[in-house]
Amino acid sequence: MRQCEALVAVVEEGSVSEAARRLRLTPGAVSVAIDEVERTLGLQLVVRRRGRGAAVTPAGLAAAGRARALLGLRDGLVGLRDELAGELVGTLRIGCFATLSPWLLPPVAAHFARAHPSVDLVFTEAGTREVLDRLDRGDLDAAVMYARHMPVHHEVREIGRTRLHVVLAADHPLAGRASTSLAAVAEEPAILLDLEPSLSHVEELVRAAGHAPDVRWRSTNAETIRSLVARGLGYSVIMGRPAGDRSVDGLPLAYVPISDDLDPARIVIARAPGAVEDARVRAVGDYLAEYCRGRDALAAAPEHDRERAG
Numbered sequence: 431m432r433q434c435e436a437l438v439a440v441v442e443e444g445s446v447s448e449a450a451r452r453l454r455l456t457p458g459a460v461s462v463a464i465d466e467v468e469r470t471l472g473l474q475l476v477v478r479r480r481g482r483g484a485a486v487t488p489a490g491l492a493a494a495g496r497a498r499a500l501l502g503l504r505d506g507l508v509g510l511r512d513e514l515a516g517e518l519v520g521t522l523r524i525g526c527f528a529t530l531s532p533w534l535l536p537p538v539a540a541h542f543a544r545a546h547p548s549v550d551l552v553f554t555e556a557g558t559r560e561v562l563d564r565l566d567r568g569d570l571d572a573a574v575m576y577a578r579h580m581p582v583h584h585e586v587r588e589i590g591r592t593r594l595h596v597v598l599a600a601d602h603p604l605a606g607r608a609s610t611s612l613a614a615v616a617e618e619p620a621i622l623l624d625l626e627p628s629l630s631h632v633e634e635l636v637r638a639a640g641h642a643p644d645v646r647w648r649s650t651n652a653e654t655i656r657s658l659v660a661r662g663l664g665y666s667v668i669m670g671r672p673a674g675d676r677s678v679d680g681l682p683l684a685y686v687p688i689s690d691d692l693d694p695a696r697i698v699i700a701r702a703p704g705a706v707e708d709a710r711v712r713a714v715g716d717y718l719a720e721y722c723r724g725r726d727a728l729a730a731a732p733e734h735d736r737e738r739a740g
Contacts, residue, residue, distance in 0.1 A: 431504055433470075434497035436463035440476055441494040445483035457683070467493070492567070499568025519548040522710045525561040525573035526553065528625060529652060529669065530697065534574055534718060541717050549710055557625050565702050572711045576669070577696035586698040586707065587715050590722030592669040595685040596690060597655075599662040600675075606682035612667075612690050616643065619664035621655050624648035653678045669695045697722070 439449035440460065450457040461478070468475050475490035486494070502521075503665050522542075526535055535553055540601050542549050554564060558579045564570045565584075580586055596604070596615055604610050620643040622633070646664050655666050660681035671685045699715045701707060707715075 431501065433463045433467040434500050436460045436503045437467055437490070437497050438474060438494050438501065440464060440484050441486050441490060446476075446478060451629065495567030495569055497568075498588060502568065502571060517548060518546040518710050518713060520710065521550045521552060522572075522714070523552045523554070523570045524714065525564055525570040526555055527558060527573075527575050527579065528555050528650075529623065530576070531555040532573055532652075533618075534697075534721075537721050538717060541721075542553075542713075546713065554718045565700065568702065571701075571708075572714065573700045575698055575700055576632065580698060580700055583703045585701040585703065585707070587700075588696050588698050589715055589718040590697040592695040592697065593671065594688045594695060595668055595671050596664040596688055597659050597668055597684060598684045599660055600682035600684050601662070602665075602684060604686055607686055609689040610703060611689045612688060615665045619644050619646035620648070621645075621647045621658045621664040623655065623666075624650045656683060657685060 435453060436449065436455075436459075439452050440446055443452060446457050446460050446464075450460045453460065464476050464478075471489075473489040473493070474487055475493050477485040477487065478483065479485060502523075511615065522527075524535070524538070531553070535555070539551055539553075542551055554561065554570060556564075561570070561573050561575065562579075562581070562584075565573045574589075577588065579648045579731065596610055596612070598605050598615075604614060622643070622645055633645075637643070647655075648656060649658075652668070657677040657679055658664065659666050659684050660677040660679075666686070668685075673686065675683050677683060699711070699718065701711065
């Protein structure tokens with residue numbers, strides 16, 4: 431475990447001296463630990479450069495991911511007594527697809543601060559590929575994602591579903607409707623999220639309605655998209671609906687549910703293949719299922735519905 435701690439610290443800090451400071455060890459002790467794990471694996475993990483920090487090899491990055499997973503298992507074992515007594519402890523690393531994180535991460539943080547103050551939550555907000563790569567490397571304990579983004583071999587539990595909306599300027603002719611089809615806006619300029627695989631999914635939806643989307647702009651920032659739409663420069667398609675109907679600069683927006691017969695957008699909490707669902711991950715899933723249930727923007731699936739993403 432100490433060798434794992436040394437390897438992870440060197441990879442994350444970028445130098446042996448900084449890793450030693452973090453672990454409250456001498457640089458020599460950290461170097462010895464790295465030498466031991468390299469000798470055990472028969473691989474060079476770190477190239478130590480005098481005065482220029484440490485360069486991590488590809489093998490070192492892969493080994494550090496496995497080392498984090500081992501440290502996570504150790505922390506879970508150390509906290510078993512407290513978990514059995516009803517108290518959750520330790521570090522919990524949760525990844526989240528970037529467009530879902532504003533909806534779901536803040537309430538999770540608030541809930542754990544009240545109910546499980548001994549858990550140290552660490553969040554990662556990113557696109558699908560980065561989140562899944564980190565999950566598979568063991569850098570994350572779980573990830574909150576759309577089911578359609580998940581490979582079939584991951585362990586998933588459905589926690590909610592979102593409604594698909596067209597976002598329009600407040601003075602758009604369709605703004606006052608109870609619902610609209612994608613075909614009704616397909617000839618207009620589209621402003622879409624530049625973050626795979628959401629970008630591809632939205633384009634597929636519009637094509638399924640019989641039109642190729644006329645994409646005028648793309649952005650990785652949802653607030654930029656909302657501001658462009660509010661100025662009447664095009665429409666967008668989003669999962670869910672924010673509580674506020676204004677852009678970040680105060681311009682009004684209209685959210686109109688899509689009437690097309692579309693598959694539901696399922697939200698899942700996922701674990702790496704073969705990873706054990708510990709009490710902390712289960713607590714996140716339980717809370718999110720309860721949080722999503724009955725809300726306007728998010729309609730939850732049954733709380734204990736566990737299934738593989740297809």
